[in-house]
Amino acid sequence: MLLSLSIWVPIVGALAVMTTGRDKNSNLTRWIALIAAVAGFLVTIPLYTGFNPSSAALQFVENVPWIERYKIGYYLGVDGISMWFVLLNSFTTILVVIAGWVVIEKQPAQYFAAFLIMSGLINGAFAAADAMLFYVFFEAMLIPMYLIIGIWGGPNRLYAAIKFFLYTLLGSLLMLVALIYLYKATGGSFTIADFHKVPLAKTPQILLFVAFFLAFAVKVPMWPVHTWLPDAHVEAPTGGSVILAAITLKLGAYGFLRFILPIVPDASILLAPFVVTISLIAIVYIGFVALIQTDMKKLVAYSSISHMGFVTLGFFLFVGGQGSALGIEGGLMQMISHGFVSAAMFLCIGVMYDRVHSRNIADYGGVANVMPKFAALMMLFGMANAGLPGTSGFIGEFTVTLAAVKQGMFWTAACAGLALILGAAYTLWMYKRVIFGDIGNDHVAEMKDLSPREFWMLMLVAACVLGMGLYPAPFTEVMHKSVDALLLHVSHSKL
Amino acid sequence: MKDILLVLPEIVLLCLAGLILIADLFVRPGQKWFTYACGIGALLWTALYVFVPFTPVGVVATQSAFSGLFVADGIATVLKIAMLLAAAIALAYSWTYLKKHGLDNGEYVALTLFGTLGMMVIASAASMLTAYLGLELLSLSMYALVALKRDDRIATEAAMKYFVLGALASGLLLFGMSIIYGATGSISLDGIAKAIAAPNKMAIALGLIFIAAGVAFKLGVVPFHMWVPDVYTGAPTAVTLFLGTAPKIAAFALAYRLFGNALVPAHADASLILAVIATLSVVLGNLIAVAQTNIKRMLAYSAIANMGFLLLGFVAGGKDGYAAALFYALAYAITGLVSFGILVLLSGRGIEFDNIEDLKGLNSRSPWFAFLMLLAMFSLAGIPPTVGFWAKLSVIEAIVNAGYTWIAVIAVMASLIGAFYYLRVVRAMYFSEPTDADVALPGAAATTLVSLNALAILALGAFPSAIMALCARALQN
Numbered sequence: 001m002l003l004s005l006s007i008w009v010p011i012v013g014a015l016a017v018m019t020t021g022r023d024k025n026s027n028l029t030r031w032i033a034l035i036a037a038v039a040g041f042l043v044t045i046p047l048y049t050g051f052n053p054s055s056a057a058l059q060f061v062e063n064v065p066w067i068e069r070y071k072i073g074y075y076l077g078v079d080g081i082s083m084w085f086v087l088l089n090s091f092t093t094i095l096v097v098i099a100g101w102v103v104i105e106k107q108p109a110q111y112f113a114a115f116l117i118m119s120g121l122i123n124g125a126f127a128a129a130d131a132m133l134f135y136v137f138f139e140a141m142l143i144p145m146y147l148i149i150g151i152w153g154g155p156n157r158l159y160a161a162i163k164f165f166l167y168t169l170l171g172s173l174l175m176l177v178a179l180i181y182l183y184k185a186t187g188g189s190f191t192i193a194d195f196h197k198v199p200l201a202k203t204p205q206i207l208l209f210v211a212f213f214l215a216f217a218v219k220v221p222m223w224p225v226h227t228w229l230p231d232a233h234v235e236a237p238t239g240g241s242v243i244l245a246a247i248t249l250k251l252g253a254y255g256f257l258r259f260i261l262p263i264v265p266d267a268s269i270l271l272a273p274f275v276v277t278i279s280l281i282a283i284v285y286i287g288f289v290a291l292i293q294t295d296m297k298k299l300v301a302y303s304s305i306s307h308m309g310f311v312t313l314g315f316f317l318f319v320g321g322q323g324s325a326l327g328i329e330g331g332l333m334q335m336i337s338h339g340f341v342s343a344a345m346f347l348c349i350g351v352m353y354d355r356v357h358s359r360n361i362a363d364y365g366g367v368a369n370v371m372p373k374f375a376a377l378m379m380l381f382g383m384a385n386a387g388l389p390g391t392s393g394f395i396g397e398f399t400v401t402l403a404a405v406k407q408g409m410f411w412t413a414a415c416a417g418l419a420l421i422l423g424a425a426y427t428l429w430m431y432k433r434v435i436f437g438d439i440g441n442d443h444v445a446e447m448k449d450l451s452p453r454e455f456w457m458l459m460l461v462a463a464c465v466l467g468m469g470l471y472p473a474p475f476t477e478v479m480h481k482s483v484d485a486l487l488l489h490v491s492h493s494k495l
Numbered sequence: 496m497k498d499i500l501l502v503l504p505e506i507v508l509l510c511l512a513g514l515i516l517i518a519d520l521f522v523r524p525g526q527k528w529f530t531y532a533c534g535i536g537a538l539l540w541t542a543l544y545v546f547v548p549f550t551p552v553g554v555v556a557t558q559s560a561f562s563g564l565f566v567a568d569g570i571a572t573v574l575k576i577a578m579l580l581a582a583a584i585a586l587a588y589s590w591t592y593l594k595k596h597g598l599d600n601g602e603y604v605a606l607t608l609f610g611t612l613g614m615m616v617i618a619s620a621a622s623m624l625t626a627y628l629g630l631e632l633l634s635l636s637m638y639a640l641v642a643l644k645r646d647d648r649i650a651t652e653a654a655m656k657y658f659v660l661g662a663l664a665s666g667l668l669l670f671g672m673s674i675i676y677g678a679t680g681s682i683s684l685d686g687i688a689k690a691i692a693a694p695n696k697m698a699i700a701l702g703l704i705f706i707a708a709g710v711a712f713k714l715g716v717v718p719f720h721m722w723v724p725d726v727y728t729g730a731p732t733a734v735t736l737f738l739g740t741a742p743k744i745a746a747f748a749l750a751y752r753l754f755g756n757a758l759v760p761a762h763a764d765a766s767l768i769l770a771v772i773a774t775l776s777v778v779l780g781n782l783i784a785v786a787q788t789n790i791k792r793m794l795a796y797s798a799i800a801n802m803g804f805l806l807l808g809f810v811a812g813g814k815d816g817y818a819a820a821l822f823y824a825l826a827y828a829i830t831g832l833v834s835f836g837i838l839v840l841l842s843g844r845g846i847e848f849d850n851i852e853d854l855k856g857l858n859s860r861s862p863w864f865a866f867l868m869l870l871a872m873f874s875l876a877g878i879p880p881t882v883g884f885w886a887k888l889s890v891i892e893a894i895v896n897a898g899y900t901w902i903a904v905i906a907v908m909a910s911l912i913g914a915f916y917y918l919r920v921v922r923a924m925y926f927s928e929p930t931d932a933d934v935a936l937p938g939a940a941a942t943t944l945v946s947l948n949a950l951a952i953l954a955l956g957a958f959p960s961a962i963m964a965l966c967a968r969a970l971q972n
Contacts, residue, residue: 136879
């Protein structure tokens with residue numbers, strides 16, 4: 001019931017928002033949207049408080065037959081891997097609504113409704129225990145996101161929207177064929193748990209790996225299929241960038257743990273060096289690419305790709321050894337942390353963009369002089385993005401690097417460590433050019449410091465970033481059992 | 496007597512169509528809405544005759560009549576109801592459009608009814624001759640409908656092309672049928688299926704080729720698709736609406752009766768031919784559609800691609816394959832009614848909606864209609880949660896099950912190309928600023944009807960179980 005509520009409360013809220021009409025009643029629209037977002041978050045809280053961390057099984061299970069013809073069920077459940085993402089997503093939706101509060105003047109009802117629908121669909125994808133149900137949610141979220149980028153995006157939004165859509169669809173269509181193949185292999189079941197159990201020969205495993213890998217690697221995104229992300233991020237409105245970076249990228253990484261590792265373990269072990277290599281390329285090469293960006297949103301977009309490289313790196317360190325559980329948990333921590341940090345970074349850029357209407361670093365300078373409160377908060381987020389100890393950004397990256405060392409992969413760890421330096425370099429250099437120094441131009445001089453709405457919005461994220469950095473136990477303790485069970489499963493060959 | 500009862504729906508429709516044709520002579524030019532209302536009434540009344548087991552035609556019981564010329568079975572019932580409803584809805588959407596263009600004469604209604612009668616005959620065909628008879632009745636009505644705007648050069652050209660190529664295709668089909676008859680000595684579909692096991696394999700294969708060509712033409716799939724874009728574009732949009740929906744179900748019926756009933760033992764040969772045809776049309780249809788700026792032409796190429804996808808169900812064969820193809824035909828008809836229906840309705844009062852450009856900024860002028868069109872586009876593209884997704888899934892599942900995984904991969908990749916041009920329509924509606932031209936929205940009744948129709952795409956996408964079960968049950972025997 002709880003999971004259903006977390007899916008349908010935002011969607012029903014979206015319908016209510018849409019009935020408020022077009023550009024009239026903008027205030028009513030916003031308040032209904034906020035109420036729906038908060039209600040959507042509140043119903044997910046019992047998922048954490050009622051979660052039993054000593055079990056690896058799916059919890060809060062709902063299973064209703066949906067399509068008898070293919071034995072597809074409306075089958076929901078979360079375990080230690082997926083539970084936090086439902087909460088993270090619902091929380092981020094509140095931020096998105098607040099961030100778009102007065103900023104969105106064009107068709108606000110459709111704007112908020114699109115995000116609320118997104119929120120419900122993403123929760124559905126994280127909670128789905130039936131592969132076809134997952135696929136439906138996974139695909140359906142393309143529709144609102146396409147509209148968000150295309151309607152409220154920047155000047156080049158048409159190109160970005162269609163690129164985003166087609167890239168993602170390319171991956172997921174191959175996954176669809178893979179799912180149907182598995183449906184056949186299991187003798188007629190779309191339940192993910194049945195996929196985990198089915199024995200598969202080597203060649204099918206590799207082909208399935210490729211199909212799933214394309215679907216999720218595009219979503220993560222991994223080098224070299226990342227090129228849609230900078231376009232989509234730059235053109236999307238602030239809220240769109242936040243949801244993309246904080247949540248939908250995580251869906252790709254989540255797919256690795258839910259589908260690839262347990263369904264095709266032998267292919268995963270065989271191809272792990274390949275994934276580790278391209279993860280490292282993402283971490284280091286994309287880190288350098290981020291360094292030279294002149295557009296702030298693009299910079300954060302590339303930094304997202306680099307950070308997500310840590311996640312996939314952590315996941316594929318698993319071949320035996322004591323570092324394997326550490327790697328996966330590190331990757332998961334990095335996912336949650338990046339959800340907070342990237343959301344915060346995009347919100348900060350949004351705050352500046354709303355005032356100056358430019359994303360170019362060169363158009364700023366000396367913002368600290370006119371916006372001291374903002375400068376302080378952005379400092380915190382910048383540090384978190386660079387992985388400073390005490391912030392959430394540190395936990396994940398440190399754990400993954402540690403796992404690599406424990407696995408005896410020294411050079412991998414060294415490369416990853418290099419990325420920590422790069423992260424500090426591009427983030428802090430951008431921060432210096434934008435925030436410090438003399439006031440750059442008249443536009444900057446006219447900037448006003450944070451409004452109470454923006455202040456509390458950023459404070460909310462700041463609390464999460466610091467809280468997770470100082471006391472990560474609530475996040476990690478629910479993961480242990482599920483991650484251990486996953487690794488145990490992966491260690492048994494399916495051949 | 497029993498035979499008469501079985502064909503009662505057809506008799507009823509024939510009588511009503513004749514009556515309407517005569518009655519229309521006494522209706523004044525300004526009062527033609529009466530003829531239209533009668534036409535819609537006649538279609539719905541006939542649907543009732545099919546639906547209510549007046550004669551004991553349950554969805555499952557199979558009965559044949561007139562010494563095996565005619566059969567009433569589950570699939571015929573389902574198909575007939577779908578055809579009648581689709582025709583009735585198309586007629587209802589067309590009214591304002593036809594009135595505006597001065598095409599609101601009684602012939603339109605009569606031709607629609609006769610065409611629908613032809614479709615019903617195809618659906619119930621139990622012998623090659625019945626199938627051919629129904630097909631000709633349908634085709635001749637369609638030729639006349641396309642040429643309805645007789646002073647228009649493009650429409651006349653389209654009708655001419657349609658007629659010449661259609662006649663050729665009918666000839667091919669008939670030729671194939673005669674070869675099969677020569678090889679098996681039987682004209683009834685069951686008889687052919689029994690006799691085909693006999694050794695004269697070469698002749699069967701030859702006949703099969705000609706039949707496949709004829710059916711491919713009627714479906715409008717590559718390489719017999721040349722007429723589709725011209726006819727769709729040249730015909731008045733209201734005729735395109737009718738042409739693009741109910742006759743597609745009839746084309747499925749024809750293909751099913753021939754390949755699914757008569758030529759089942761030759762499935763291995765048939766699936767080889769059909770696999771090539773279907774794959775080519777899925778790929779080419781989607782590719783060429785990308786280059787179109789005229790929305791009717793784009794939807795024509797989309798129809799080619801979709802009919803190719805439908806044929807994939809025949810490639811798979813077996814109950815699952817045909818059930819998937821049936822589901823695909825129904826889903827396509829529902830979606831086609833919405834996409835063409837909205838074009839017809841919007842063209843009914845204000846400017847003509849011919850190009851994708853004309854849809855620009857529809858969202859800021861009428862968010863509701865933009866949303867309905869969006870549903871249709873995503874359904875055609877096969878994105879969940881629309882019915883189009885489940886239809887594609889069923890076909891892909893059937894084809895993977897039959898061992899053609901590579902064709903499935905090609906088909907889904909072609910769908911990716913397809914998504915591109917459907918998204919262009921969405922882009923025009925949502926992302927572009929509106930053009931200056933006024934959009935006159937249709938009246939409340941038409942809006943309600945098209946809303947229900949479009950929401951059915953979403954409802955069947957959320958709960959496809961019932962319609963899937965119906966399709967599976969229709970093929971039980």
